[in-house]
Amino acid sequence: MSQAAERYALALFQTAQKHQVTAEVEQDLREVKKIFATTPELYQLMVSPKLSSEKRINLINELFKQGNQYVVNTIQLIAERGRLNEVGELVDAFINLSNDAQGIQDAKVYSTRLLTEEERASISTVFAQKVGKQSLRIENIIDPSLIGGLRLQIGNRIYDSSISTKLARLQRQLIG
Structure with a gap:
C-alpha cells in the first residue's frame, strides 16, 4: 500500500x-x-x-x-x-x-449454504477472540465445493474445517 x-x-x-x-x-x-x-x-x-x-x-x-x-x-x-x-x-x-478503532475485523466465511444470523454471531464471537478483536464483520460466500464445514479467511489467516480439505488431507496420507 x-x-x-x-x-x-x-x-x-x-x-x-x-x-x-x-x-x-x-x-x-x-x-x-x-x-x-x-x-x-x-x-x-x-x-x-x-x-x-x-x-x-x-x-x-x-x-x-x-x-x-x-x-x-x-x-x-x-x-x-x-x-x-x-x-x-x-x-x-x-x-x-x-x-481498528471499532475493534472489528473483516472476515470471509465460505460455506455450502447461507449462514443464519445465529451462526454468524457464534462464528464472530469465537474467532474474534482468536484474532484479538471485539467482533467480525462477516461476508458469507457460498462454495458448494467445500462439501460441508466452513473455511474462514480473516486477514491473511485461514481456518479450514471443510470436508473437502479433510478428504484431501486423508488422500495425501493414504497415497503418501
Missing part, C-alpha cells in the same frame, strides 16, 4: 471522526471502490491523461453528488494530484483504520 494512500486515508479518517461521520464515510468509500471496480471504462476515463482536470472534477462532482462531502473532496484532491489509481488502496486503508 502506498504511503500517499495511507496519508489520505488517515486525514479523511481523522476528519470523519472529528465530525462523527465515520460510518457514513466508510459506506461511501466502499461504494466508490465498487463503482470503479464494476465499471472499468469509467475508471479508465477518470485516470486518462486526455481528460482535462476541470472535466475530471466535474465528473467526480456529478458521479458522487449524493455522497458525503468529505469523500467527494478527497476524491477531487487525489484526482488533482494525479493519484486516482490509488483510490482502492485509500479505501482499504480507511477501512482498516475504521475497523
